[in-house]
Amino acid sequence: MAKLRRTMLYVPGNNAGMVKDAHIYRSDSVMFDLEDSVSIDEKDSARFLVYKALTTLDYGEIETVVRINSIESGFGKEDIKAMVRAKPNVIRLPKTEKAEDIYEVESLIEKEEKNEGYSIGTIKLMAAIESPLGVLNALSIATSSKRLIGIAIGAEDYVTCLKTSRSEDGIELLFARSQLVNAARAAGIYALDTVYSDLSNEEGFIKEIKLIKQLGFDGKSVINPRQIEPVHRIFTPTEDEITFAKKVIEGIKTAKSNKSGVIAVEGKMVDKPIVERAERILELAKSSGVLEAGKESEND
Amino acid sequence: MTENKLGRIIPEKISHIGDLLPFDGAYAHTPLVKKEKGNRRLPKLNKLVDSIEKVIVETNLKNGMTISFHHHFRNGDKVLPMVMNVIAEMGIRDLTIAASSLTEAHQCLVDHIKTGVVKRLITSGIRGELAEEISNGLTDIPVVIHSHGGRARCIETGQIKIDVAFLGVPSSDVYGNANGYTGKSACGSLGYAMVDAAFAEKVVLITDNIVEYPNIPFSIHQDQVDFIVIVDSIGDPEGITTGATRITNNPKDLLLAQLVSEVVVNSGYFENGFSIQTGSGGASVATIRFLRKYMEDRNIKASWALGGISGPMVKLHEDGFIGKLLDVQSFDSEAIRSIGENRYHLEIDASYYANPLNKGCAVNKLNIVILSALEIDTNFNVNVITGSDGIIRGASGGHSDTAIGSGLSIIVAPLIRGRTATVTDSVKTIITPGSTIDVLVTERGIAVNPRREEIKEKLKQSGLPVYSIEELKLKAEKIVGKSEPIIFKDRIVGLVEYRDGTIIDVIKQVSN
Structure with a gap:
């Protein structure tokens, strides 16, 4: 059966209560975040917490993803070291702009896989594209590694780079979204949409899910368990x-x-x-x- | 033969009937009627007394007596503190307080116990500092905890003899017809107070809202009432209700609610004409919303709901999904509005609700109840009174009453609270015996009491995640480990009375 990736639930890596409960809401994937939701002074503790969770708790059939910090941030390498040992299904690289970004991470992962005695390619990769350069390089990113299972758009940084902001109908994202879906399809991998942050606007959220489904996306990142059911409902065939x-x-x-x-x-x-x-x-x-x-x- | 007051000759005795009392004048034996006849401007007959102090004198309250209060004003109650302060000033001591429950509003009792004004407490629940102090050995005599139905039984059978009931009422006329629906301190149903009004030796109403006679509809009626005192305010509306109950946004509560509704729908009890009671907690209230969807989709209607009524239940009633509401306690502003407006939203007293020894209480007719738990053990025994630290922090309420009365009793609780597992080997205090609990719903799975094998099969067939309760316990322990047992002292600070009057458990003093 095809792996479903309709929903990927964001879980701040430094919140023990949420890390412990990440899978109970039955999203298709959970993404433990070591990056933007974790402040600089908590990077170590979040990394440790996610490591302990992945090696202790049973997340069942839910796909586990860890969003690491970028290599440039100075935390990325340590994140990769710890996370390969923790063995999530997927490592997600933020702010990917070119294929070389993937090559670098891939070689670091491969090194750790060898150290751990895993077969090469055990840990899958996902790339988040969050800038105009990344969007324009979408195809070369999407085809850069056999480990890549999908590419995702991160809209907030992207629209800021474009010198605009997010609108209700998402017109400013149309090009990037279309480009990403096309790149993903050309590479034969998954296309994943960005988060919808206005939790109180259920109507707007539903509209956006319908839009991205129509554009061809496989699913969407969600920031609250309440957002899971509507995505699943709309992505489930009638x-x-x-x-x-x-x-x-x-x-x-x-x-x-x-x-x-x-x-x-x-x-x-x-x-x-x-x-x-x-x-x-x-x-x-x-x-x-x-x-x-x-x-x-x-x-x- | 003897001559009565009007000169008629009356026999003193008649065989098969007995002694006869000759008429002695119209007023001789009915002192409470007005003696003056005249125009409407004559002072109207009333039971008003000027002050709490005067009414206490009138009731002849003495050291060592039992007085009662209700908790319909919840955290906003001003009546108990007001009355107790006057009693303390008057130097009356060694009283027993038989309250339907004690809330955050009743912390003044700590001082009254320390100074000897209060000697004993009998209640459904205790909270806050008072509860902590009691767990630390405040009272010489253990507190008796009873269920709502158990309390009604105690009062009706005379096990608790109330000398004076001080009952706050949101509206009353001068003759003692009172209800809870109207006035600035409206609380809705007066179900718990109605039992006290019916059985207490002396009944004092305390109100901040005197209305024209007769105050209709009346929950407490004039033939039960001795005195009425008017005060500035009997309750703080913000403490009485938190306004309209909103459906929670808490994802875990919503998940629990979804699972509970699926359990209900697949249990075999979900069919036209079913009856249900839910609590006022986040998951319980949210369950009502999820159930509504199933009711709409499958065209199923409930014949009645019981309880503790809250706004979401009222909405279902007003939209035609629940035929009738039986209301012993109105949880929020919507329930308070509805009980005053809706013909089939009916106030019931605590005895009608749950007294196990009357000729028929409502819980016995209940199909489904959804209840909470602080702890549940692998024998399905439930604790809703003592916290993870062993300190009293809750109430027995209608938990054990509805669990045994209902056809399907569902406990809903998170499997892990903070760093403590909810499922344990043995609960600290048993309020409800496991033999009356059917299903446990947690966010990590569902357990069915082995005595309900048929329900277990149904839930399994519907694809719900059913485990044994031992498996759920292990799941929790895998994450948070096993809690160190709480060390208690030998001294008993509380007796938990089961609804039938037997003692189901004791609460011991916590060790510092």
Whole structure:
């Protein structure tokens, strides 16, 4: 089944209570932050806390991600050392601007993996792109490493660099978002959207989820457990979508057995892209738990 | 044969009927009626007394007697402190206070106990400094903790004999018809006070709002009341309610609420006509919101709800999802408004609510109750009275009453509080026996009492994360470890009376 990355819950790495509870809200991934949410004088303690949590607590099937500090900050190398030992699923690099940033982190990770006796490539990578340069280099970043499972946009820094601010409809992010999704798709990795910070604006949040889903993103970072359910709801295929997808797959099976190439379902012509989309809907439905595996076809 | 006051000849005795008392004049045996007849401007018959001090004299309150108060004004109560101060000034001593509960507003009792004005406490709960002092051995005689239903039973059977009840009422007429719905100190239901009014030897109403006779509807009625005192203020509205209950934003409470609602929906009890009680805590109130969605989706309606009524419950009632509300205590401003306005939001007294020995109490008809816990042990025994430090900090309330009465009793609690596990080998104080608890819901999983195997199967089939309670305990201990046991002294500072009058546990003095 395809790995779901609809939601990635931010958890400040220096908050023991939140670190302990990170997985109970059932986001697809949790991201322990050692970077922006941790003040300079707490970098060590946050690193230690996240290390202890990852090596002691059982986060079950929830994907664990750690956002490290950049190498330039002076904390990044220590973060990588400790985190490779703690063995999260993914290390997330902030403020990625070019492929070289990834190469550097990758070589540091590889070194630690060797030290620990892990097979090379155990720790996956994710790159956050937060600047115009990073956005323009999105494709080369996305294709820079086999470890990369996804690229994510960090909007706050980006819009500041653009000399603008975030608006309700997100027009200022349209280019960056589209560029990122295209780069991710070209590289065959996940595209992840930025956070929505106004917790009180449920309507605006829903609008944004619909927008990024339509743009092609796989999911979104969330800053509060309350934001998980709406994202999952909107990213989960509806009953109508599933029914239609099943009909498409059924139709194409029948067509194949009749040696006919083109079919119509509910009056719409079904060709290859539609079949692929139907397959993706059913895959997503299975991963989301709304469709039992093996029930893709009505007749099974 | 004898001649009565009007000159009629009356036999002194008749066989099969007995002795006969000759009429002795219309006023001879009914001293409380007015003797003057005339126009409307004559002074109206009333029970008003000028001051608390005078009323205490009138009631003939003596050393060693038992007096009672209610806690409908919660943290905003001014009645108990006001009355107790006057009693202390008058030099009356060794009183027993039988309060429906004691709150943050009642900390003055610490001094009254130290100075000998108060000798004993009987209550559902104690909080704050008073609770701490009691846990440290303030009273010579142990405090008796009872449930709301247990208290009603005690009063009705005479186990607690109240000499004088001092009852704050948000509105009353001069003859003693009182309710809690109106006035600046409105508190809604007067359910706990109604029992005292019915059974106390002397009943004193204290109000800041005298209204025209007859005050309708009345919860406490004129035939029960001896005296009325008017004071400036009986309660601080901010302490009486915190306003409208809002649905919590706390993610963990919301998660718990979601899980509880899924347990309810998949338990087999969620069908048209069900009845429910929830507490006033964050997760409980949020459960109501989640349940509403399931009720809408599946077109299911509840016939009635019980309790402790809060705004979200009122909303469901007014929107047609709950037929009737039975209200012993109104938690917030919306509940207070509703009980005054809605025909089927009915005030009930504590005996009707939960007295185990009357001919039928409401908890017995309850399908589902959602309750909280400070601690629960692997036998499902629940503690809601003593904190992780062993100090008293809560109330028995209707916990044990509703747990046994309901068809499905659900405990909702975070598995870990701070650095302490909620599930333990043995709770510090048992308020509710595990044999009356069915399901425990925590953020890390659900446990079903083994005696309810059928519910366990249903919840498992619906995909809910069901574990044994021992597994939940281990999950918690893996994160926070096992707590060091609290060291208590041998001295007993509290007796926990189960609703039937038996002693289910004792609370011991904490060791410094």
